Amino acid sequence: xxxxxxxxxxxxxxxxxxxxxxxxxxxxxxxxxxxxxxxxxxxxxxxxxxxxxxxxxxxxxxxxxxxxxxxxxxxxxxxxxxxxxxxxxxxxxxxxxxxxxxxxxxxxxxxxx
Amino acid sequence: xxxxxxxxxxxxxxxxxxxxxxxxxxxxxxxxxxxxxxxxxxxxxxxxxxxxxxxxxxxxxxxxxxxxxxxxxxxxxxxxxxxxxxxxxxxxxxxxxxxxxxxxxxxxxxx
Numbered sequence: 001x002x003x004x005x006x007x008x009x010x011x012x013x014x015x016x017x018x019x020x021x022x023x024x025x026x027x028x029x030x031x032x033x034x035x036x037x038x039x040x041x042x043x044x045x046x047x048x049x050x051x052x053x054x055x056x057x058x059x060x061x062x063x064x065x066x067x068x069x070x071x072x073x074x075x076x077x078x079x080x081x082x083x084x085x086x087x088x089x090x091x092x093x094x095x096x097x098x099x100x101x102x103x104x105x106x107x108x109x110x111x112x113x
Numbered sequence: 114x115x116x117x118x119x120x121x122x123x124x125x126x127x128x129x130x131x132x133x134x135x136x137x138x139x140x141x142x143x144x145x146x147x148x149x150x151x152x153x154x155x156x157x158x159x160x161x162x163x164x165x166x167x168x169x170x171x172x173x174x175x176x177x178x179x180x181x182x183x184x185x186x187x188x189x190x191x192x193x194x195x196x197x198x199x200x201x202x203x204x205x206x207x208x209x210x211x212x213x214x215x216x217x218x219x220x221x222x223x224x
Contacts, residue, residue: 033212040121042200042216101147102212105156
């Protein structure tokens with residue numbers, strides 16, 4: 001089955017710790033994205049990548065970092081510099097950037113204690 | 114003003130009702146439009162793309178009005194399983210990539 005996987009599903013972190021969220025896709029998609037969703041709000045773009053070894057900041061990149069060393073993988077690190085990291089994090093991919101449908105992973109719910 | 118705006122609802126309707134959602138967008142350079150469905154605590158999933166000519170998929174009809182910059186979603190003969198949040202999504206394909214998600218409209222269909 002082709003799709004996107006994210007792990008872990010739930011993550012708890014102490015303040016001051018960095019944490020990395022995993023995102024893997026086997027859809028052979030070039031583009032991948034990270035979003036954050038807070039209650040009652042739309043998805044906000046953190047980072048996106050059009051192709052391997054390339055990525056761009058989205059609207060709320062501060063306190064986050066990413067890498068795209070492989071086509072299939074786009075991990076997101078939430079650093080201690082992110083002031084309000086508790087949220088639902090969604091990874092998505094699409095064939096290419098722009099007009100294409102985005103397919104989402106099941107999400108990681110991060111809680112900072 | 115948000116670039117994509119939706120009525121947050123919630124819309125509470127009985128089974129069998131017809132319900133319509135509207136979404137307005139402010140950037141006239143927007144090129145493609147979608148409706149996604151998101152169940153509680155789950156990921157969004159594509160419901161349908163929205164074409165200039167309008168499109169229908171079973172009980173669902175989506176329409177685009179470029180002149181007035183809004184898109185709509187009509188659900189006929191509502192089912193209990195239609196209860197979800199419906200997200201309006203707008204892609205600005207030129208001037209740099211940009212996908213904007215609306216905050217969503219919550220729908221509750223009751224027996």
